[in-house]
Amino acid sequence: MKSLILFLILLTLWLLMSGHYSILIISLGIFSCAFCVYVAKRGKLIDDEGLPIFFIPRLLNYLIWLFKEILKSNLSTAKVIINGKVEPETFTVKASQVTDVAKVTYANSITLTPGTVTTKMQKDVFEVHALNSDFGNDVRTNEMDNKVTWLEGKK
Amino acid sequence: MFLAALIACAITGILILVRIILGKTTFDRILAVNSLGTVIVIGISLHGFYSSRPEFLDIAIVYALINFIGTVAVLKLFSTGSLGGDT
Amino acid sequence: MISELLINAFLVTIMLSIAIALIKTRTVIFTVILTSAYSLVAALMFITLDAVDVAFTEASVGAGISTILFLAAMAYLPKKEEDSISSEFIPALSCIILGGILIWCSFDLPEIGQLTAPIHQHIAPEYIKGSKEDIGIPNIVTSVLASYRGYDTFGETIVVFTAGVAVLALLEKKNTTKKNKSQPKQKIRKNA
């Protein structure tokens, strides 16, 4: 089932990228996509981590929220850089997600918003470096943590 | 318009180059080279539009991926001392 | 036209400064990083010269594979480069003379895009006319490379493939002999 979804995604990518639609080229594409899926299956890459399907229903909502967040923190990072008031701080937060994929998503979301970077991970404790105490407070209120847990939808 | 954006990319490139040459630790330099790669990806797509041949976007896609692979390879070598799988 | 010239001049300046930094540095890993940055800029240069295929190759081979190969070879090298002992005068002189000769020769080249240049007189018009019907690939460079001079390309590919296999074999062999040596190093790292 999952390999079929992967095959369809790869084939869509091929069709979008090539732009030439003749029988020969499309059949070559189908062949190479099938080969890729076969290799991925042999390497046991197709599992919950490679293709996290349980994210999909709530993904759009989360992405819109994430973009808003990124815009806001971009603005404040720009202000900090122009003002030159840098007071970096390092602290640890606890992640409340169950699966590894969701934890990685949380850590990546922290890193993706400029101003906060995950520097180390140990099981479910993240060490976060923030540019300013405002950014630090943003992470420490656990808003993003709750959002990712909601995105995961396992609880 | 595209030319102005290209000039902005060029200024950014020069500033990043200053960091590459000044950089104290290796991490600074790796970070700066990665940023230079991102700026060049933007620059390629902008140049494609500027010369009204957006087919160049294929190269920009290849670039975005190669940049990532190169950076991660450098960092992996730096952490383990080899690229082999047995370390 | 002016903007094209400006872009080219800017890229050449950046490449030059990267090259100077490359000469100045003595850390091996930084050399590899700078080489990667150099080929990133070089590929952008090829794009402004309208050579898409070369840019593609430069991006994937120059910035990707060769960086990784350098790194794989670097694992067996000391981390710092030694200062050169011999004098730098003769190499610099020969480089300057060679560069001067090349620049002098480049004045005899026909201008870019000139119709009467010898390269456009010989067989190129036939290729341009017939490539679409003969082979059916929209990109002329690809059809010339893979079909009109297919045997040539085939030979080149074999040579490159052999070289790649040889490099891999060399690296692999050292890996097995070096295993015992690298063991104590890691212990030291853990203790520290």
Place this chain on the structure above:
Amino acid sequence: MELILDIFTGICFFIGSLSIIIGACGLIKLPDVFSRIHAAGMIDTGGTAFFILGMVFQTGWSLITVKLILIGVFIFFTSPVTSHVTANLARQKNILPVGKKIGKIL
């Protein structure tokens, strides 16, 4: 209609240029590696997002738009990974960030 799209593209390019230039300034100005990662993150997220948005306004709906969005997605997925790996490795090599530490550090 064309004029409106052009204006939108201009605004997007302006914001994008501003954010990459400020990011590059931060890359030079900020004190240590960990702070510089934030500036690099600005180039990767703010700059790319606005430039790609501006170019999407110019193309309309075609295969080129899809390719542009693909570039955005690739950079979006790979940029946090490189930032995190750099920061993690710097910590592994025992470089401690400047500034105050709150609570126990791993």
